[in-house]
Ligand SMILES: [Zn+2]
């Protein structure tokens with residue numbers, strides 16, 4: 001059983017201020033991931049490589065032992081180390097938080113114009129969630145159907161035809177529900193209106209009013225019908241008078257399918273409780289049915305919600321919304337251990353029946369994390385209409401004023417947010433971006449206010465070890481000298497430790 005490991009330890013030296021290995025999530029994964037793997041292997045199964053890498057990289061994320069950047073003040077030469085992060089999209093809260101900040105900043109600064117925006121959220125029946133987890137390419141095709149349906153609605157409502165006007169949307173595909181369940185659903189940030197060219201060839205924006213409940217219901221109905229027909233044509237769905245069935249070929253080799261299935265249906269995926277409902281805690285009285293004021297329609301397991309919008313001038317609200325929909329799957333703040341060693345996770349908001357927490361056996365918790373890992377190359381951010389990279393209007397409409405790149409026909413399917421900053425932006429410097437993303441001001445020295453520069457990236461294990469050893473000795477020495485330096489100040493590194501041949505320098 002896990003016990004708090006850091007109890008009674010002295011204050012950490014400054015160069016290790018952030019210690020991911022001290023977090024509960026880290027300790028749970030470190031302790032139970034090997035056991036989870038062993039129990040799969042006992043049944044002749046292994047996790048796919050992409051899921052293994054997610055766990056392995058998580059255990060190195062943010063730890064100086066596995067590499068870091070050296071950051072130095074150009075004036076006083078004060079140095080700091082910034083550890084690498086895992087850059088994985090499944091469940092790492094630390095990289096997830098950076099990705100969230102970066103995605104939101106990018107969308108607000110470079111993509112979304114100063115026009116009213118509305119969030120449309122579409123969630124799916126269990127069977128479709130399962131299908132999307134296994135076949136991300138189908139999810140992309142379904143998203144195309146959803147975009148066409150909603151954009152046609154907006155264009156008609158604005159009084160135009162599809163040849164005369166265009167709208168646009170950015171979709172962030174969220175894979176999780178608040179109980180760590182796999183719940184693949186679409187958050188679409190739609191222009192709350194359309195663009196049409198005026199007599200001078202300039203794009204003008206025409207606002208439409210918020211959807212009525214009647215419009216939402218009819219759209220939800222249309223969507224469910226169109227998606228069902230699409231799946232029928234693909235030979236994946238069979239319908240009779242009462243029911244519809246998904247026809248999925250499943251091989252026994254597929255380790256992920258049962259993990260996905262159990263996660264989607266809130267069931268235990270491993271151990272003696274296999275197949276039972278995940279345990280929940282109800283600590284609040286149940287609420288009566290919804291007030292009727294919510295802008296949401298439900299149809300055959302689909303639910304379409306369009307109640308949140310931001311006016312053109314509400315850029316902060318828009319950025320908050322962008323952050324909300326790109327937030328990480330796991331919140332460390334809501335994670336706790338019960339007295340008998342189970343894992344308790346608090347819901348973001350209580351369910352209507354008063355449920356406030358879910359409780360997992362540790363191995364089942366690992367199974368739930370595994371189910372949240374997206375397949376490699378599954379593209380989770382999509383641009384449609386005027387925001388599509390191949391749109392001829394994008395250059396006029398988006399704040400970054402970037403146009404189409406004819407040499408990249410696949411551009412519509414590439415994930416902007418997964419590219420390196422160098423590849424996709426020119427407006428912000430790398431430092432400005434780091435500042436926004438890491439929420440640390442590494443451009444200005446915290447001691448003298450001088451200009452700070454990233455000088456190297458240290459990745460060689462031998463050099464890493466050498467540097468950390470050196471720093472520990474220095475820190476110990478400073479400790480016995482009764483803090484001749486301010487306690488939060490790391491000792492400057494000796495330049496002789498770093499030769500250019502040993503480090504990869506940033507430009
Ligand atoms: Zn300085």
Ligand SMILES: [Zn+2]
Nearest residue numbers: 061086092095
């Ligand atoms: Zn990470």
